Amino acid sequence: MLKYDLIIIGGGPAGMMAGFIASQNKNNKILIIDRNKSFGRKLSLTGKGRCNITHNEMDFKKMIQYYNSEGGKFLFSGFSKFGVKETLNFFKKNGLDLKVERGNRYFPKEGDSQSVIDFFEKNLKKDNIDIFYSSKVTKLNVKNKKIINIELSDDRVVSASNYIIASGGKSYPITGSDGLIFDLIKKAGHNISDLTPALVPLKCKEEWIKKLSGLSLKNVSLKIKGSKKSIFGEMLFTHFGVSGPIVLNISNTVVKMISTKDVILCLDLKPALTLKALDLRLQRDFDKYANHDFKNSLNDLLPQNLIKEIIKLSGISFHKKVHQVTKEERLKLAKVIKNIEITISGHLGFETAIVTSGGIDLKEVDQKNMKSKILDNVYFCGEVLNIDGKTGGYNLQACWTTGFIAGSNFTNNVDKK
Numbered sequence: 001m002l003k004y005d006l007i008i009i010g011g012g013p014a015g016m017m018a019g020f021i022a023s024q025n026k027n028n029k030i031l032i033i034d035r036n037k038s039f040g041r042k043l044s045l046t047g048k049g050r051c052n053i054t055h056n057e058m059d060f061k062k063m064i065q066y067y068n069s070e071g072g073k074f075l076f077s078g079f080s081k082f083g084v085k086e087t088l089n090f091f092k093k094n095g096l097d098l099k100v101e102r103g104n105r106y107f108p109k110e111g112d113s114q115s116v117i118d119f120f121e122k123n124l125k126k127d128n129i130d131i132f133y134s135s136k137v138t139k140l141n142v143k144n145k146k147i148i149n150i151e152l153s154d155d156r157v158v159s160a161s162n163y164i165i166a167s168g169g170k171s172y173p174i175t176g177s178d179g180l181i182f183d184l185i186k187k188a189g190h191n192i193s194d195l196t197p198a199l200v201p202l203k204c205k206e207e208w209i210k211k212l213s214g215l216s217l218k219n220v221s222l223k224i225k226g227s228k229k230s231i232f233g234e235m236l237f238t239h240f241g242v243s244g245p246i247v248l249n250i251s252n253t254v255v256k257m258i259s260t261k262d263v264i265l266c267l268d269l270k271p272a273l274t275l276k277a278l279d280l281r282l283q284r285d286f287d288k289y290a291n292h293d294f295k296n297s298l299n300d301l302l303p304q305n306l307i308k309e310i311i312k313l314s315g316i317s318f319h320k321k322v323h324q325v326t327k328e329e330r331l332k333l334a335k336v337i338k339n340i341e342i343t344i345s346g347h348l349g350f351e352t353a354i355v356t357s358g359g360i361d362l363k364e365v366d367q368k369n370m371k372s373k374i375l376d377n378v379y380f381c382g383e384v385l386n387i388d389g390k391t392g393g394y395n396l397q398a399c400w401t402t403g404f405i406a407g408s409n410f411t412n413n414v415d416k417k
């Protein structure tokens with residue numbers, strides 16, 4: 001049986017970072033296993049193929065607000081050791097230049113996601129690292145609170161003194177992270193908090209929205225009906241409902257609510273204007289187009305293909321002239337523009353979710369070193385943990401941080417031998 005100092009399960013961003021760091025100590029004999037025929041299959045899709053590697057937020061106290069609350073608290077100490085600043089330095093020092101773009105998002109300066117994968121693969125081709133591609137971990141054999149060996153789909157059995165589990169979540173299963181390994185981890189003694197799709201497009205009941213599929217709305221805001229908190233940004237109408245950054249970012253909460261009740265989202269098309277300011281703006285536009293058909297008076301304010309639907313929702317007759325619209329009707333119109341209700345009927349599930357909410361119970365992992373509190377020779381990093389972030393590079397940052405800590409902690413242990 002092949003025996004290593006460390007076996008890393010999963011060659012995604014978290015596993016590759018852990019491998020890079022752990023292999024700095026040449027004495028460490030490391031094996032990285034991935035069920036795909038190459039590393040970073042999911043990473044290749046990130047940032048629409050360009051890899052939004054992290055977010056330009058150096059204050060880790062602010063940074064943690066962009067994660068689920070347990071995840072943010074858990075990452076606090078990790079960010080103080082290896083946060084965004086250290087991540088940027090790491091890539092620069094090792095030869096991958098990054099640049100910041102609109103929305104404070106970092107991307108590779110040249111190339112795309114593949115250049116990030118190439119960067120790691122180049123750095124992981126070392127004498128002290130073995131790689132098993134196309135090999136799936138099918139069993140974790142545990143004895144006396146330790147993994148003693150693991151069984152692979154190709155009938156091999158391999159063993160190590162330590163294991164880093166970086167097998168990802170359950171979303172986008174075609175990339176290899178299908179979540180089946182959670183059953184093995186559970187059998188080994190860990191609790192797994194509920195797994196639900198997060199950052200996932202939402203289905204809606206309103207047919208008119210689906211008919212406007214492809215319409216992208218910028219600078220709008222969205223909130224769950226009854227909630228005070230709204231999020232601002234860009235969204236998209238699709239043939240099944242709604243998507244785009246602000247929908248994805250609100251989806252986690254919606255997915256959890258929808259199993260028990262209908263969820264209604266309120267879309268504000270003009271969040272920068274108060275109702276009063278919007279009414280004044282409508283009055284100015286109505287003065288400008290006083291003798292036109294009412295339906296032609298909103299061209300300056302709203303996207304062309306949305307006007308018909310907004311008028312329908314306002315209940316004002318299409319055939320009125322602008323000067324025939326009453327004050328009450330105008331106020332109703334302003335209210336509609338600031339509060340379009342969208343009835344959410346479902347979501348697109350794990351198949352298309354960008355991340356997984358839930359994972360290894362964080363109470364069972366030491367945040368200082370990513371070590372399991374249940375199994376003596378096991379570490380976790382990346383999305384397999386109950387950590388999920390908003391869009392904008394936060395999820396990959398959690399992988400760099402936890403991967404670095406798991407990998408460097410393992411190195412420290414070996415140094416102490």
Ligand SMILES: Cc1cc2nc3c(=O)[nH]c(=O)nc-3n(C[C@H](O)[C@H](O)[C@H](O)COP(=O)(O)OP(=O)(O)OC[C@H]3O[C@@H](n4cnc5c(N)ncnc54)[C@H](O)[C@@H]3O)c2cc1C
Pocket residue numbers: 009010011012013014015033034035036039040041042043045046047048051052053054135136137138166167168169171172175176177178179181353354355381382383384392393394395396397399
């Ligand atoms: C379309 C899309 C776009 C995204 N864009 C961004 C973005 O721009 N910025 C951002 O921050 N985040 C983005 N994300 C999220 C980000 O990609 C993930 O959070 C990240 O890849 C998680 O990394 P990981 O290493 O924990 O897991 P993964 O990347 O899922 O890697 C886990 C690896 O483990 C392997 N594995 C699993 N089970 C086994 C097993 N039993 N045996 C052997 N191997 C196994 C899998 O094959 C996989 O390669 C995006 C996700 C998607 C789907």
